[in-house]
Each structure stands twice: as structure tokens, then as C-alpha cells.
């Protein structure tokens with residue numbers, strides 16, 4: 110993390126997000142997709158596939174990845190990087206769960 | 220994509236399966252119509268190391284093919300996706316975007332009254348009951364039974380288009396109206412308005428029954444031999460809502476002039492003086508293929524029984540995403556005729572299973588969502604102003 114302190118913003122509770130699913134958070138012009146895996150880990154990515162800007166929040170979530178609904182690119186939820194033979198990355202944001210609250214850190218992308 | 224590039228990639232990266240070649244070269248990865256060519260190149264490049272006849276596994280999560288998985292779901296009475304994955308020793312913890320939608324379909328089909336549909340395992344179009352477009356907006360197509368509409372319906376559509384400032388309105392190839400460019404948040408309100416005029420979802424997004432095209436038939440046409448419009452409406456009202464391995468499109472023409480183009484559909488009917496000629500296994504998309512004739516029957520009731528039984532047979536045997544023409548070719552057209560046309564007991568059993576599953580499938584997904592189902596799908600979780608984040 111660099112010198113800019115990040116501010117954590119509460120965006121809702123864990124149960125707002127379906128398991129193996131995602132919800133969107135609007136942040137100015139940007140949409141951030143917040144994912145919840147089968148084992149309740151939470152990740153946040155900009156809602157734009159590095160391939161052709163497909164909305165990743167609408168994809169199928171499996172293990173630690175999401176498959177983009179437009180052309181089936183598989184993106185790592187942790188790093189935002191395309192998996193397999195595809196190349197490219199989308200911005201990932203720090204996100205954490207405290208109690209039942211989900212908090213998102215904005216400011217600098219990771 | 221040139222041949223040289225493909226063979227070069229096969230050699231350089233040591234690829235031995237079609238899936239690998241697809242992933243690395245993008246050849247045959249989208250529509251699949253050049254799969255044959257790519258397989259030829261692989262045989263040329265790899266010789267014996269490539270065996271196209273080997274049973275292709277469903278995906279990287281399992282070594283089992285679709286047919287084995289379907290057989291084992293029935294034999295071992297597996298009734299949830301986790302049960303399938305555990306019992307059949309899936310290699311991943313929760314599958315992938317290839318196997319999950321397939322398993323979800325197989326379970327919906329095989330255990331209609333017991334299985335709870337897993338929406339997180341459906342592709343987005345089926346999850347939100349609209350078609351995602353390349354800019355992330357959605358399109359909405361209400362059902363127009365047999366392609367018929369009325370002033371009231373058209374007025375309701377016009378009002379929705381004005382009110383939600385829908386940018387594009389298009390008549391589809393399936394004889395209905397597509398409204399394109401709708402924001403996801405607006406979908407429930409759009410459906411509510413359409414619902415007031417009596418519209419239900421057209422399932423234009425579904426691996427399921429899409430459309431039944433008709434011509435005007437004996438009501439209006441001087442050549443018409445039977446009421447093709449009425450029969451089409453009847454078939455559509457009977458079969459809508461059913462999920463199938465891939466989309467199913469039908470048509471009914473009132474005479475052999477075939478204005479509804481029934482002979483390139485998954486299932487088609489050509490009306491003749493003596494009754495109804497039933498067709499199946501046509502295609503007019505990535506492949507083009509005229510239909511095969513199933514047989515001639517005398518009454519509308521028989522048409523319905525045969526068509527429904529045929530579709531149920533396909534529902535039970537087809538591999539996910541395999542259209543009727545590919546399934547029928549694989550198992551043999553004569554086998555379909557033997558089971559559906561010649562074996563009345565079997566036909567009636569298929570028919571009965573379809574009717575049973577329709578009890579659980581014929582629910583309009585739009586009105587469910589207007590009444591509040593899956594609210595989370597259509598609203599942002601939070602909206603954060605830029606200041607709040609400072």
C-alpha cells in the first residue's frame with residue numbers, strides 16, 4: 110500500500126450478495142462488482158472485462174474466478190487477471206468483511 | 220486466422236486437445252463452425268497423438284462426457300449440483316461456467332418436481348430473463364403466440380417504448396417484437412407495464428421453447444388446408460416455459476408452399492389436405508439443413524402428442540447446447556421415428572413426462588420478478604459519491 114491512506118466505505122451486509130454471485134456498487138462513473146464465493150470470500154473488481162468491457166458482475170462465479178458473460182474469458186477475482194491463454198487485467202479493489210458488514214476501500218486501485 | 224498460425228501454435232505450445240487449440244488460437248472457439256477444419260489440422264500436425272473419437276469430457280472439471288454424467292445422475296439419483304460433483308469426483312470445488320449450466324439443466328429436466336433451480340449456475344440471460352447486448356444493456360421480447368398480435372398489444376408496446384425511451388424496436392425472425400437497449404434497472408418496470416397488457420416472457424434468451432412461427436392458413440389464405448395459425452398458437456401455449464438442451468424453434472405452415480418456413484426448424488408442421496406432416500431436425504443458423512419427415516398424422520391432438528414426445532425425448536437425451544438436428548443425427552433419424560412414431564406406448568410415456576414437468580415450468584418469470592423475486596439482481600448494492608470515498 111502506498112502513502113495515500115485508503116478510506117473504507119461500508120457498502121452493505123454479506124447477505125446482500127448471493128453466494129457464487131455478485132452485486133454492483135456505483136462509484137461516480139465507475140461500476141465496481143463485489144463478488145462472494147461459495148466459501149464466503151469477498152472480492153471487488155471494476156465491472157469491466159479486460160477483453161471487451163463485458164460486465165463481470167453478470168458472469169458465473171466458480172472457485173476464485175468469474176467467467177465473463179460476453180465471450181467466456183475467465184478472470185481471477187483476487188488479481189483481476191485473465192486466466193489461461195488470455196491476457197489482460199481489470200482493476201481490483203481491497204474489500205473486507207467485519208462482522209456482517211462489507212467494506213470497500215476506494216482511492217488507489219490495488 | 221490462417222492455417223500456418225494454427226499449426227505453429229499447436230507445435231510451439233504442445234497442444235493436443237481441441238479445447239487447448241481453441242483457447243490458444245481462438246479458432247473454432249466462438250461459433251464452432253470451423254471445428255472440422257481445426258480437427259483436420261490437428262490430425263495433420265499431431266498424427267496419432269490426436270484422437271478425435273475419444274469421448275470429450277464435459278469440461279476441465281471432470282473426465283466424464285455428457286452422456287455418462289446424464290446416465291449417472293439418473294442411476295445414482297443425484298439431485299443437486301454438489302451431489303453430482305461429489306459423487307462423480309469433480310476436480311474443482313464448484314465447477315466452472317461450462318459444467319454448471321449443463322448440470323443445472325440436466326437436474327431441472329430429470330427431477331422437475333424435486334430440484335431447486337440454481338440460478339447462480341445459469342448464464343446471465345436466463346438468470347435475469349432478458350438478452351444481454353454487447354454494451355451491457357438488455358433486450359426484451361414478449362411472447363406473441365403464433366406470431367399474432369392486436370391493437371391493444373401494439374399500443375402497450377408503443378407506450379413502453381416511449382416511457383422508457385427504448386432506442387431500438389425490431390421485428391424478429393420469430394414473428395415478434397424485440398425492444399433493445401434497456402437498462403438492467405429498468406427491466407422489472409418494463410415487464411410490469413408489459414404484464415398489464417397480458418404479455419409474458421418470450422424466453423428469447425432461453426435454452427428452451429422460443430417461437431412457433433405460423434402462416435395465416437385456412438382462415439385467410441386461398442391455399443390453406445388447415446388452421447395453421449390456431450395450431451401454432453396451441454403448440455406454443457402447451458409448450459412454453461419448458462427448458463431444453465438448446466433453443467427450440469418451431470413453425471406451422473398451412474400448405475406445402477410453406478410460407479412459415481417449417482422445413483428448416485427444429486420441429487415443423489406442414490398442413491396438407493389429409494392432415495399434418497410432422498418434420499424435425501432442420502437447421503438454418505451456423506449450419507443449414509432441411510428437416511427429416513417424422514410422419515403424417517390426421518388430427519391436431521396427434522400432432523401435439525408426437526411433437527411433445529419428440530421434444531421430451533430430446534430433453535432427456537440431448538447434450539447441453541446440442542440442437543435437435545445434431546442430437547437426431549447422432550442417435551439416428553430412424554431411431555427417433557421408431558420411438559416416437561411407431562411405439563405408441565413409448566410416445567405416450569414421453570408425452571406424460573413432459574406434461575408433468577410443465578406443471579413446474581410454466582410460470583411466467585417476468586411476473587415473478589415484478590412481484591419481487593430476485594430483487595437483488597436489478598439494483599445496485601450501494602451508490603457511493605466520490606466525496607464519501609475521500
Ligand code: SF4
Nearest residue numbers: 434440443473474478
Ligand atoms: S403456406 Fe400455404 S396456406 Fe400458408 S400462407 Fe403460404 S400459401 Fe397460404
